[in-house]
Amino acid sequence: MMRKFLIGVLMMAVLAGVAGAQDAQSFDSKYNAVLSKLQSMGHGYYSAKEWAEIDDSIQALVSDAAERKDGNAIVKAAVIKAMVLSDMRRRHPEAVQTLQAARKQVAKMKDVDASQLYVKEAEVQAEAGDAAAVEAVLAAYKASKYYNPKPYSWSGMTQPGDPLLVARPRATGGDSLPETIMEKAVVRAKSAPGVVFPDATLTDIYGNTFTLSSLRGKVVLVDFFARGWKVWEENLPVVRDLRNRYYDSGFEVVSICLEPNAAGLDALGLSWPVVAGAPALTRPLGIFGATTSYLLDPNGVVLARDLHGQDLVFAVSNALGK
Secondary structure, three states, rough: OOOOOOOOOOOOOOOHHHHHHHHHHHHHHHHHHHHHHHHOOOOOOOOOOHEEEHHHHHHHHHHHHHHOOOHHHHHHHHHHHHHHHHHOOOOOHHHHHHHHHHHHOOOOOOOOHHHHHHHHHHHHHHOOOEEEHHHHHHHHHEEEEEEEOOOOOEEEEEOOOOOEEOOOOOOOOOOOOOHHHHHHHHHOOEEEEEOOOOOOOOEEOOEEEEEEHHOOEEEEEEEEEEOOOOHHHHHHHHHHHHHHHHHHHEEEEEEEEOOOOOOOOOHOOOOEEEOOOHHHHHHHOOOOOOOOOEEEOOOOEEEEEOHHHHHHHHHHHHOOOO
């Protein structure tokens, strides 16, 4: 499984001299090439040879940054390596080690903002389902020299096409942006694989009321969506096929619309329960403005999150013993 990439690009330090500028440009070119390759991969399965090529290109990026003794480059290289280890390969401990090693490398360097290392480590620990570890990373960040208590208020991302708006540092109200992201990671960790999904009483668009716990004994896909989101629309035929194929075997889908105005959901023609909003779930789960899904086992325990395409097909088949 691979989550969609959420990589914040750091500004490169201004380097004096033509040679220095060329070096920076060379690193950025390598970085952008690796990032472009990863983004083009999408969801899928890759051979050992392909993974080896990816690992080699990323390790070359890490080595290049270290040789330059460029703190900002070290941060960027470490984050992209951790992204591959955690988001794509589910090797969370190695990702954490990579990020913590980078923190030590840049600790005494000047003009380096290592906030992104803390943020990514919090996201990795959230994927691993370790809320205590996320809170520890947040505490370490707040005690570090990188912590910026100046508030970054933000808004938006409440519906498709609604951008995330971040105010300038001197704005009033809100938290620092890295702190806000890490606080959301604490919430996310509490719904990671291996955690019992929260129960809730829901009412579908036809007025039928039910609880998620009433679906125990089934493998359930809880799908938070918004019309217009490309990833959700592209995956919908897969979900339809799975539900048609495995409903009698104990598979069910519950779709929960995140749109503020959820009128006309019946036009989607979905044959499973569709709910127009569920604050009893979205608030404790920290879900806002973006589609996400949870695959639950018959005991209501989270098996996986944000599966699409063949990843979802294989996970459902395995959960049902097919």
